[in-house]
Amino acid sequence: MNAQELLGAYDAQLRARVPERLPPGETAERDGPLVRIFGGPGQGWVLYRDLAGLEGTELDELIARQVEFFRERGDRFEWKYHGHDLPADLPERLLAHGFRAEDTETIVIADVEAIAAEPVLPDGVTLREVTERRDFERIAGLEKAVWGDDGQDSWLPDMLESERTVDPDSLTVVVAEAADTVVCAAWIRYEGDTEFGTLWGGATLPDWRRQGIYRATVAHRANLARQRGKRYLETDASDDSNPILQRLGFVPVTTTTPYVCSPSG
Numbered sequence: 001m002n003a004q005e006l007l008g009a010y011d012a013q014l015r016a017r018v019p020e021r022l023p024p025g026e027t028a029e030r031d032g033p034l035v036r037i038f039g040g041p042g043q044g045w046v047l048y049r050d051l052a053g054l055e056g057t058e059l060d061e062l063i064a065r066q067v068e069f070f071r072e073r074g075d076r077f078e079w080k081y082h083g084h085d086l087p088a089d090l091p092e093r094l095l096a097h098g099f100r101a102e103d104t105e106t107i108v109i110a111d112v113e114a115i116a117a118e119p120v121l122p123d124g125v126t127l128r129e130v131t132e133r134r135d136f137e138r139i140a141g142l143e144k145a146v147w148g149d150d151g152q153d154s155w156l157p158d159m160l161e162s163e164r165t166v167d168p169d170s171l172t173v174v175v176a177e178a179a180d181t182v183v184c185a186a187w188i189r190y191e192g193d194t195e196f197g198t199l200w201g202g203a204t205l206p207d208w209r210r211q212g213i214y215r216a217t218v219a220h221r222a223n224l225a226r227q228r229g230k231r232y233l234e235t236d237a238s239d240d241s242n243p244i245l246q247r248l249g250f251v252p253v254t255t256t257t258p259y260v261c262s263p264s265g
Contacts, residue, residue, distance in 0.1 A: 001109075001110075001111060001251050003251050003252065003253045004253075006109045006232070006251055006253050007084070007107075007253040007254055009109075009195065009196075009232065010107065010109060010196075010234060010253060010254075011049055011050075012049075013191070013194040013195060013196060014191060014194065014196055014198070014234065015047065015048065015049040015082075016034075016035050016047045016048050016049045017047075017191065017192070017194070018035060018037070019167070019170065019192065020167070020192050021166045021167045021170075022037075022040070022166065023040050023041075023162035023163060023165070023166045024162070024166070025039045025040065026038070026039045026040035026162075027039045031062070031065060031066070031069075032052065032054070032062055033048050033049070033050065033051050033052040033054065033062075034046050034047070034048045034051075034062065034066070035047045035048065036066065036069065038069075038070070038073065038075060038077070040159070040162065041155040041156075041158035041159040041162060042155040042156075042158075042159055043075065043076045043077055043078055043260075044070050044073075044075045044076070044077035044078070045077060045078055045080065046066050046077060046078070046079045046080065047080055050085070050086070051085070051086065051087075051090075053086075055086075055087040055089075059087070059090070059093060060093060060097070063079075063093060063094060063097045064097060066079070066261075067097055067098060067261055070261065070263065071263050073263075074263045075263060076260065076261070076262045076263065077260070077261055078258045078259065078260050078261075079094060079099060079258075079259040079260075079261070080256060080258060080259075081094065081256065081257045081258075081259050082107070082254050082255065082256050082257075083104075083254045083255035083256070083257075084254050091257070091259070094259045095259075097261070098261055099259040099260060099261045100259070100260055100261075101257050101258070101259055101260075102257065102258040102259075102260055103238070103239075103257075103258075104255050104256070104257040105236040105237055105238055105239075105242075105255065105256055105257075106236070106237045106242045106252050106254075106255055106256075107234065107235075107236060107237075107252070107253050107254045107255065107256055108234070108235060108237045108242065108245050108246065108250035108251060108252050108253070109232055109233065109234045109250060109251055109253055110222075110232065110233045110245075110248070110249050110250040110251065111231065111232065111233075111249070112197070112222055112225045112226050112230055112231060112232060112233055113226065114249045115218060115219065115222035115233055115248060115249060115250075116219065116222040116223045116225070116226045117219040117222070117223075118219065119215075119216035119217070119219045119220045120212055120215075120216055120219075121176070121212065121213065121216050122211045122212065122213070124178050124179070125176055125177065125178050125183065125208075125211075125213060126176070126177055127174055127175070127176055127177075127216060127217065127220055128174070128175055128177060129172055129173065129174055130173050130174070130175055131164060131168075131173070133157060133161055135173070135175060135182075136156065136157035136160045136161055136173070137157045138175070138182045138185075139156065139157070139160070139173070139175065139182060139185040139201070140154075140156045140157050141182070142182045142183075142184075142185050142203060142205065143156060143185070143201075143203055145205060146203040146204070146205065146206075147203065160173060160187070169190070170189060170190055170192075171187055171188060171189045171190065172187060172188050172190075172221070172224055173185070173186075173187040174186050174187065174188075174217055174220055174221065176204075176208075176213050176216065176217060178208070181205075183204060183205045183208040183213060184202065184203065184204040184205070184208065184213045184214060184217060185201050185202075185203060186199065186200065186201035186202045186214075186217040186218075186221065187199075187200050187201050187221075188200070188221040188224055188225060190225070190228050190230065195230060195231040195232050196230060196231075196232045196233070196234050197221070197222075197224070197225035197228065197230040197232070197233055197234075198233075198234050198235060199218065199221055199233060199234070199235035200235070202214050202217060202218075202235075202241060214241065214244060215244060215248065218233075218245070218248065221233070233250070235250075236256055237250070237252075
């Protein structure tokens with residue numbers, strides 16, 4: 001698969017895409033080339049396909065407007081920067097406006113047909129699709145155990161529950177369980193009328209890694225995407241999951257770095 005063609009499909013179909021139905025209280029609005037999303041669980045977002053050639057003073061003014069908008073709301077927000085974005089000095093301008101860069105991830109894309117397969121799990125581990133609040137809270141507990149107290153456990157159940165409430169067909173949440181313990185959790189969003197299913201989550205407890213559990217969740221979600229008629233799978237891969245996904249057949253196409261701004265600065 002040609003990486004440049006995959007990147008073109010990703011840029012055209014996923015970037016700046018707003019779900020057809022947003023959870024109650026969540027709003028998406030445009031400011032020039034940007035889409036601002038705010039009012040939902042967790043943080044706000046700034047998305048775009050490109051910045052329409054803005055640079056210099058005009059770009060600084062656009063960035064400053066976003067900072068002021070979210071500061072007035074008292075909300076943390078993320079500017080989702082991609083490695084092929086222009087202008088080249090955008091990261092420096094974001095830092096100058098009070099953003100901080102989080103870990104860079106790799107955007108990887110695969111053909112659904114190449115990934116869909118029968119999930120293979122170690123003895124004693126099962127996969128289960130979940131829809132209830134109590135399971136979303138168990139997933140938040142897993143995320144906290146893996147990543148530490150980053151605040152995600154406070155809003156992740158609300159996010160998953162609200163998305164399922166407003167559009168239950170828009171995502172599927174899967175847990176891998178050993179007895180009563182959630183050892184891995186992941187979900188897939190079916191991105192509306194695009195060709196993409198996008199993969200999220202995938203955190204695995206340290207004692208359960210390197211046993212194929214994460215790969216099993218990928219295969220299961222690929223099967224679901226195939227059933228929905230999706231052509232591609234996409235995910236923002238961490239340094240841990242990127243080698244696994246590339247061995248499965250995912251192709252790296254660009255990088256993405258969250259630039260985060262908090263109301264306190």
